[in-house]
Amino acid sequence: MLTNNKIKLIKSLDRKKTRTESGCFVVEGEKMVRELLQSRFETVEVFAVQPYIDELPATLKRKAEISAVSERDLERISFLKTPNKAVALAKLPDSQIIDSTDLTGLNIALDNIQDPGNLGTIIRTAAWFGIRNVFCSTDTVDVYNPKVVQSTMGAIFKVNVTYCNLNELAATVRKASVPLFGTRLDGENLYQTNLPENAIVVMGNESKGLSPEISALMDSNLKIPSYAPPTSDMESLNVAVATAIMCAEFRRRMGANG
Amino acid sequence: MLTNNKIKLIKSLDRKKTRTESGCFVVEGEKMVRELLQSRFETVEVFAVQPYIDELPATLKRKAEISAVSERDLERISFLKTPNKAVALAKLPDSQIIDSTDLTGLNIALDNIQDPGNLGTIIRTAAWFGIRNVFCSTDTVDVYNPKVVQSTMGAIFKVNVTYCNLNELAATVRKASVPLFGTRLDGENLYQTNLPENAIVVMGNESKGLSPEISALMDSNLKIPSYAPPTSDMESLNVAVATAIMCAEFRRRMGANG
Numbered sequence: 001m002l003t004n005n006k007i008k009l010i011k012s013l014d015r016k017k018t019r020t021e022s023g024c025f026v027v028e029g030e031k032m033v034r035e036l037l038q039s040r041f042e043t044v045e046v047f048a049v050q051p052y053i054d055e056l057p058a059t060l061k062r063k064a065e066i067s068a069v070s071e072r073d074l075e076r077i078s079f080l081k082t083p084n085k086a087v088a089l090a091k092l093p094d095s096q097i098i099d100s101t102d103l104t105g106l107n108i109a110l111d112n113i114q115d116p117g118n119l120g121t122i123i124r125t126a127a128w129f130g131i132r133n134v135f136c137s138t139d140t141v142d143v144y145n146p147k148v149v150q151s152t153m154g155a156i157f158k159v160n161v162t163y164c165n166l167n168e169l170a171a172t173v174r175k176a177s178v179p180l181f182g183t184r185l186d187g188e189n190l191y192q193t194n195l196p197e198n199a200i201v202v203m204g205n206e207s208k209g210l211s212p213e214i215s216a217l218m219d220s221n222l223k224i225p226s227y228a229p230p231t232s233d234m235e236s237l238n239v240a241v242a243t244a245i246m247c248a249e250f251r252r253r254m255g256a257n258g
Numbered sequence: 259m260l261t262n263n264k265i266k267l268i269k270s271l272d273r274k275k276t277r278t279e280s281g282c283f284v285v286e287g288e289k290m291v292r293e294l295l296q297s298r299f300e301t302v303e304v305f306a307v308q309p310y311i312d313e314l315p316a317t318l319k320r321k322a323e324i325s326a327v328s329e330r331d332l333e334r335i336s337f338l339k340t341p342n343k344a345v346a347l348a349k350l351p352d353s354q355i356i357d358s359t360d361l362t363g364l365n366i367a368l369d370n371i372q373d374p375g376n377l378g379t380i381i382r383t384a385a386w387f388g389i390r391n392v393f394c395s396t397d398t399v400d401v402y403n404p405k406v407v408q409s410t411m412g413a414i415f416k417v418n419v420t421y422c423n424l425n426e427l428a429a430t431v432r433k434a435s436v437p438l439f440g441t442r443l444d445g446e447n448l449y450q451t452n453l454p455e456n457a458i459v460v461m462g463n464e465s466k467g468l469s470p471e472i473s474a475l476m477d478s479n480l481k482i483p484s485y486a487p488p489t490s491d492m493e494s495l496n497v498a499v500a501t502a503i504m505c506a507e508f509r510r511r512m513g514a515n516g
Contacts, residue, residue: 052411105468121498121499124493124496124499128493129485130486130487224506226386227388228385228387228388235385235413236388236411238382238383240499241502242383244495248507249506251483
């Protein structure tokens with residue numbers, strides 16, 4: 001039931017502190033809430049308009065407490081400009097341990113990504129390319145921030161997102177012989193470099209790029225070649241766009257190899 | 259000088275109607291205003307803090323009226339959460355005519371893109387790949403919207419952005435024998451298709467994709483292959499990400515050819 005205390009709790013879940021203390025995060029919208037119920041995540045409670053509840057399959061209805069709310073109440077708990085049929089409270093997963101046996105194929109690591117939309121888009125892209133792991137430095141924006149959750153378009157339920165110290169990640173993957181590829185404007189041309197079947201692609205902060213400390217840990221630093229006229233000012237790519245181009249190229253070559 | 263009328267004008271330039279009536283748009287921030295002054299765009303007036311003005315080269319100072327303002331006044335005219343040294347009023351360029359002689363290389367066309375951040379990121383990506391033309395359907399979000407301008411990171415001054423009817427664009431490029439490539443989830447595999455040296459890549463709306471009417475005008479429809487497990491729900495890519503992967507692949511092949 002949507003009590004005043006629950007309204008207060010939900011509206012405070014845009015803050016990381018409240019998410020950590022309550023162990024909950026918010027998932028919104030018709031499609032996202034359905035994907036949450038189908039996922040390995042635990043759903044605490046769903047607040048939805050009656051027609052949405054009527055259309056949910058019985059197997060999904062059994063997965064959580066489901067409370068019918070009015071459009072007006074939905075507006076009160078929504079973070080969206082246009083609330084969309086359902087808001088769910090989900091349980092934060094236990095923090096994960098880096099499992100080096102699970103690093104086959106392509107993985108992504110992020111060094112201090114700050115923009116919620118960028119992180120969400122990167123996770124969405126990772127799901128498209130069948131990437132299992134996205135490792136985030138502890139100073140990367142929190143994936144359970146409502147803006148990030150929504151911009152993953154459901155991919156948050158399909159990709160393992162693990163927060164960790166990237167130095168420790170580097171030590172672990174080195175033992176597993178998985179190479180680390182940084183992305184830098186002065187790196188080697190992506191298209192002229194041999195790419196292995198297992199790899200971790202590491203992307204840096206939106207304005208500062210990879211920190212020198214992390215960059216030094218890389219087995220190789222790659223660049224996406226620019227075709228801008230040489231007279232032009234230094235161009236750059238958005239970090240989600242650069243991640244996508246890297247993933248697409250790794251995947252294209254893996255496809256060709258296997 | 260920053261009069262009250264100018265403050266009122268600037269703050270109203272987040273509306274397309276006011277931009278059209280006044281013939282002006284807003285450019286913000288240290289780097290962006292400098293790039294505006296270096297560009298082919300006409301600058302009406304720059305409002306900046308004194309240290310910024312002191313550092314501007316004389317050649318740029320001559321390009322527009324420059325008025326010193328206090329930090330407090332800068333806050334009053336800024337659209338940014340953290341105002342950044344300078345705000346400029348720039349003149350909207352004359353609307354452009356599609357010039358079929360100028361379609362060499364890779365071009366982008368956009369069908370009903372709605373998100374300002376997506377449009378800005380696409381124009382930024384176009385500049386990186388040395389793409390001269392981005393054609394926008396008349397129902398695409400306005401490029402002179404302050405959010406779009408800022409998210410281009412200066413690329414708006416380097417890429418020709420033309421609003422047009424995509425049916426008319428298709429007729430013009432057909433005469434010039436430049437093929438049109440749509441992007442669709444059920445298209446041909448991008449990596450298994452011959453790509454020509456001159457082309458227009460057409461991207462569709464964020465949720466609906468290419469409209470059936472526009473899709474029917476394409477010489478070919480391409481897809482970016484997904485590597486998500488087949489059991490998983492239908493994934494999708496953000497439109498700016500998909501545009502970037504398309505551009506990167508066209509450019510990679512053009513590089514190999516020429």
